[in-house]
Amino acid sequence: MGKHLVLVGGGHAHMTVMAKLGDYIHKGHRVTLINPSPYHYYSGMGPGALSRTYRPQDIRFHVAKLVQDRGAHFMQDRVIRIHAADCTLQLASGDMVNYDVVSFNTGSGISLEIPENSDRIIPVKPIINLLKGQKRIVQEVARHPLKLLVLGGGPAGTEIAGNLWGLMRNLEKSGEITLIAGSQLLKTLPSRVREMAAALLKKRGVEVVEGLHVDKISDGEALLSNGTRIDFDFAFASTGVTPSPIFRDSGLPTGPDGGLRVNSFLQAPAYPEIFGGGDCIYFQDRPLAKVGVYAVRQNPILYQNLFNALENLPLTPFHPQKDYLLILNMGDGAGIFGRGKLIFGGRLAFWIKDRIDRSFMREFQLCGEKNEPENLI
């Protein structure tokens, strides 16, 4: 008898499942996707879209259309509770959805307390925020020079700073850009990458503040760990991510970061009908960095294991790679490439990243996204 597969979150780890879900339907199963937006924006090209290297239509997937075209049901909604004992999901709208098999790809959010109703603080996730922030900047910089703050000196914050500079350059406007890096810029990356990024930002006039954290932020002002206050027109919050809180809120087994605890089959050990991938999981064999690379690599495993779970077939393990290629988009066509001992900067580094990102987009932009109007939803 046909079963009901529910996909929660149409993120990077569910792309193959969504593109090939005709295979499940062909076997007599029903599929539902629940996602707060009809679109999913690809994070790898988010900073590039901020600086207008890419248009919004270049970096997003129409996930609603993707699944509907293949015979699945789309619900524009958000899961707020998982009642695992009853195999039921509670949605923000108040609806309840039953599942036989469910897979979560709900990503992560920024780990900084941001005041409600703030319209000058832009959390860098979800990625659509970068595009909405860019629109605000473009409007306001026409009236006066801007003070822009980037909070967090990890890869995302570094790319945001580089691409804010790129945006100002494209607009031929001036602005002050300050990056509050925490203890050190790119502290988890090789020293050569750090030095290259620091030198490039300095050359462009971006001020990088190391050794200080943001303790508190309000609309227009950030309080740093040494008591200094910095005012800003717009601040991009990129202070690290934590998995979506629904698993902890629902009392499911989680890792220390609150991510859904999964085994090597990307399956919750206590609930074999629950699966997950991407930033929202805690891979219990070896905690993984919250990078899209792992979410992308989990695609074929999730596709296979969801199929096999529906069909009562044996599951396939996910073997995460030890290290991964990292290429920073530093804005204005410049990049920094790092894999093992091979590290270099310049246009070639960005060119390689651009090729990889565009090929991912080509694989899953199956609904004419590039020809759509720009509307940001």
Ligand SMILES: Cc1cc2nc3c(=O)[nH]c(=O)nc-3n(C[C@H](O)[C@H](O)[C@H](O)COP(=O)(O)OP(=O)(O)OC[C@H]3O[C@@H](n4cnc5c(N)ncnc54)[C@H](O)[C@@H]3O)c2cc1C
């Ligand atoms: C600025 C920036 C640049 C980055 N660049 C790179 C890069 O170049 N390379 C790299 O490897 N990594 C990069 N990362 C990291 C990368 O963003 C994440 O690792 C990646 O997004 C994880 O993918 P995901 O599908 O798990 O989550 P997400 O991309 O966050 O997708 C989750 C989806 O679930 C939906 N959702 C959330 N909550 C719910 C809910 N309760 N119910 C239903 N749906 C829900 C969301 O709307 C979203 O569509 C970058 C991160 C940032 C912030």
